[in-house]
Amino acid sequence: MSDSACRSCGSAPLDSFLSLGETPLADALLREEALSQPEPRFPLEVAFCSRCALVQILEEVPPQKLFVDNYLYFSSFSDELLRHTRENAERLIAERGLDENSLVVEIGSNDGYMLRNFVERKIPVLGIDPAPDQAAAAAEAGVPTLTEFFGADLARRLVAEGRYADVIIANNVMAHTPELNSFVEGISVLLADDGVASIENPSVRDLIDHAEFDTIYHEHFCYFSCTAIDNLVRRHGLSLNAVDHFPLHGGSLRWTVGREVDVQPSATAQLASEREAGLTELGFYAEFGDRVERIRDELLELLRRLRAEGNRIAAYGAAAKGSTLVNYVGIDTDLVEFVVDRNVHKQGLYMPGVHLPIRDPAVLLEEPVDYLLLLAWNFRDEIVAQQEAYRERGGRFIVPVPRPEVIA
Numbered sequence: 001m002s003d004s005a006c007r008s009c010g011s012a013p014l015d016s017f018l019s020l021g022e023t024p025l026a027d028a029l030l031r032e033e034a035l036s037q038p039e040p041r042f043p044l045e046v047a048f049c050s051r052c053a054l055v056q057i058l059e060e061v062p063p064q065k066l067f068v069d070n071y072l073y074f075s076s077f078s079d080e081l082l083r084h085t086r087e088n089a090e091r092l093i094a095e096r097g098l099d100e101n102s103l104v105v106e107i108g109s110n111d112g113y114m115l116r117n118f119v120e121r122k123i124p125v126l127g128i129d130p131a132p133d134q135a136a137a138a139a140e141a142g143v144p145t146l147t148e149f150f151g152a153d154l155a156r157r158l159v160a161e162g163r164y165a166d167v168i169i170a171n172n173v174m175a176h177t178p179e180l181n182s183f184v185e186g187i188s189v190l191l192a193d194d195g196v197a198s199i200e201n202p203s204v205r206d207l208i209d210h211a212e213f214d215t216i217y218h219e220h221f222c223y224f225s226c227t228a229i230d231n232l233v234r235r236h237g238l239s240l241n242a243v244d245h246f247p248l249h250g251g252s253l254r255w256t257v258g259r260e261v262d263v264q265p266s267a268t269a270q271l272a273s274e275r276e277a278g279l280t281e282l283g284f285y286a287e288f289g290d291r292v293e294r295i296r297d298e299l300l301e302l303l304r305r306l307r308a309e310g311n312r313i314a315a316y317g318a319a320a321k322g323s324t325l326v327n328y329v330g331i332d333t334d335l336v337e338f339v340v341d342r343n344v345h346k347q348g349l350y351m352p353g354v355h356l357p358i359r360d361p362a363v364l365l366e367e368p369v370d371y372l373l374l375l376a377w378n379f380r381d382e383i384v385a386q387q388e389a390y391r392e393r394g395g396r397f398i399v400p401v402p403r404p405e406v407i408a
């Protein structure tokens with residue numbers, strides 16, 4: 001039990017069901033000169049609210065520390081993600097009849113990876129993202145961006161200027177705010193009367209079903225089910241009208257939300273399915289901690305055995321989820337020599353906690369690495385296809401979740 005109040009409905013106590021220990025901030029990659037300095041660590045504990053079904057972490061690291069001070073995540077380093085967002089943009093343009101008289105607002109617009117699809121079609125856009133480097137990259141892509149956190153106050157400022165959104169996009173951002181009710185209230189304030197909000201986040205059901213425990217880190221305050229979303233948006237006069245499920249990021253949900261109540265079978269079916277599967281009860285989450293410990297032990301045993309047999313192991317993807325995995329399992333340079341990552345802003349830095357050096361994937365052509373631990377497993381197909389030369393010389397991958405598995 002925890003006396004923390006639910007971030008959505010405010011009820012207490014919450015039922016804690018998993019602890020990943022005290023971990024460093026997942027995206028707080030280090031410069032070499034910082035390796036000898038102490039790194040802040042914070043408890044990473046997950047709890048369930050039996051009243052509104054929201055899964056959430058108990059610790060609250062200030063968002064300024066998470067997303068502004070040296071935030072290195074740029075969305076445009078994944079072809080699969082760029083393809084997914086283009087399809088989403090084209091669907092919204094067609095379904096909503098967007099044109100030069102419309103306004104599309106994206107919360108968490110990062111480097112403009114999504115809104116640039118609307119800019120190309122001469123549809124007015126506004127990005128909102130507190131990370132200065134990403135906002136600067138967006139501006140270069142023709143996406144005007146407010147470098148701020150989103151909430152009800154900002155929404156009220158925008159509508160005071162007469163700016164109402166025909167479409168609000170919030171992909172992989174609603175989990176990132178500790179002020180969940182202000183965030184959703186802001187959507188309700190900013191949305192035009194016949195507007196629609198398209199909200200995407202990883203699915204907590206997939207997280208549990210596929211043991212994606214590494215997607216738990218301090219940037220993600222919440223882990224959503226449709227039930228939790230339905231309870232949350234109703235509180236702010238909005239209706240969960242449609243739900244789509246797709247494999248991105250290990251399994252994600254897209255919730256279509258509007259002021260008008262127009263609930264589609266896709267929403268009704270998902271809510272019923274969650275009730276039947278037990279996502280509205282603590283029991284669904286209760287055994288997860290034991291499963292996570294088994295994965296940790298199996299992965300550690302596999303890595304140690306491969307190293308004892310003389311194999312060289314590196315890792316692929318200096319992902320935030322990778323930080324959770326290597327720190328919770330205890331994977332340091334004795335087991336994994338380095339991590340490769342295409343994000344040039346991460347190369348030359350070190351993973352937090354275990355201090356794995358991050359290098360350009362091109363080094364794989366010179367270094368005779370035998371195994372690559374796939375920290376960015378959510379882009380498995382894209383990365384395996386990309387690393388054909390590595391595979392042709394016999395290199396193999398280790399996929400850590402849902403169970404550690406070696407693939408060629």
Ligand code: DWN
Nearest residue numbers: 073077078172219317318319320321341342343376379
């Ligand atoms: O919610 C979040 C998710 C959506 O993205 C953010 N809080 C932070 C971030 O989490 P992540 O760092 O775990 O995301 P990714 O996109 O799964 O990380 C993939 C990493 O792998 C990136 O650093 C880019 C890199 N990468 C690569 O080097 N080569 C990715 C691909 C596809 C590649 O081909």
